[in-house]
Amino acid sequence: MMPSLPRQAAPPDEPSRPSEDRRHMIRRRSLTLLIIVLLIGVPAGYLVISANQSRDSGKDKEKKYSATGLTEGWPSRVQRRLYQLPVPAHSGHVAYYETNNWKTSRLYIQFLTSEKGLDKFLKRIGTSRAALERDEIAVTARDQRIVGWEFTGPGPWSGLTRERKNPTPTLDIVVNWSKRGHPMVYAVSRTTP
Numbered sequence: 001m002m003p004s005l006p007r008q009a010a011p012p013d014e015p016s017r018p019s020e021d022r023r024h025m026i027r028r029r030s031l032t033l034l035i036i037v038l039l040i041g042v043p044a045g046y047l048v049i050s051a052n053q054s055r056d057s058g059k060d061k062e063k064k065y066s067a068t069g070l071t072e073g074w075p076s077r078v079q080r081r082l083y084q085l086p087v088p089a090h091s092g093h094v095a096y097y098e099t100n101n102w103k104t105s106r107l108y109i110q111f112l113t114s115e116k117g118l119d120k121f122l123k124r125i126g127t128s129r130a131a132l133e134r135d136e137i138a139v140t141a142r143d144q145r146i147v148g149w150e151f152t153g154p155g156p157w158s159g160l161t162r163e164r165k166n167p168t169p170t171l172d173i174v175v176n177w178s179k180r181g182h183p184m185v186y187a188v189s190r191t192t193p
Contacts (some may be wrong), residue, residue, distance in 0.1 A: 026076040070095035070147050075107060082188035084169050086124040088117035093184070097147050107189045108147045118175065118183050125162060125171060130156040138172040143188050150187075154178040166192045 020028075075096040080086060083105075087094060091111040100105045113121065123127050137151050138159035144150065151157055155178055162171040169191040176184040 010193060023118075030071060039119070070097045070108065070110065075109060079107055082169075083191065084171070085109050085187055085189050086121060087111050088113050088120050091117060104190055104192050106143070106144065106188055108186075108188050110149075110184065110186045112179070112182055112184050113184065115181060118185065121185065127160065127162055131160050132173075132175060134158050136160065137174055139174050139186060139188050140172070143172070149186055151176070 072095050074080075074087065074094050075083075076097070077087075079096070079098060085107060087109065088111075091113045093110065095110050095114040097108040099108075119129060122131070135155075135157055136159035137157060139149065139151070140160045151174060153176070155176060157174060157176055159172070159174040162173070164170055169189040172188045172190075174186040176186075178184075
């Protein structure tokens with residue numbers, strides 16, 4: 001048998017602690033549990049929400065960049081500046097599509113504008129309405145297929161090609177005049193870096 005050790009008494013200057021009653025113990029444990037949940041659960045919940053948002057953002061980008069036709073809306077300012085396609089303010093029915101590969105980058109854009117807006121657009125790209133040739137479909141059949149443009153509807157139609165030395169983009173422009181006072185503009189800007 002083991003010898004029993006003597007029990008050590010509390011130091012004389014410390015008062016003895018009263019025993020904890022059941023209600024106080026439950027309250028203390030509940031508070032401890034709440035603190036643990038807050039310290040672990042809130043950051044974990046934040047991580048789950050953040051991961052879902054990041055995944056959804058990636059899906060949106062994938063959908064945007066895997067599109068095989070025009071996307072309704074305005075291209076970014078950077079795209080408009082890079083491809084030198086200054087869409088006039090107050091244009092309607094704006095849609096665009098961008099393609100990139102190691103050889104050539106293209107921005108396809110269409111918009112409905114006023115005659116004044118068309119004049120501003122042409123002036124900003126360094127030309128004028130006088131340069132538009134009647135019945136000229138400047139956008140190639142290949143480029144038409146890529147975005148689904150068909151220049152067979154009511155006209156009259158006119159167009160021009162603004163060729164420029166690389167890396168400045170070359171512009172192919174077609175204008176549909178069927179809606180009086182509001183020409184529909186179709187443009188392809190291509191650049192070779």
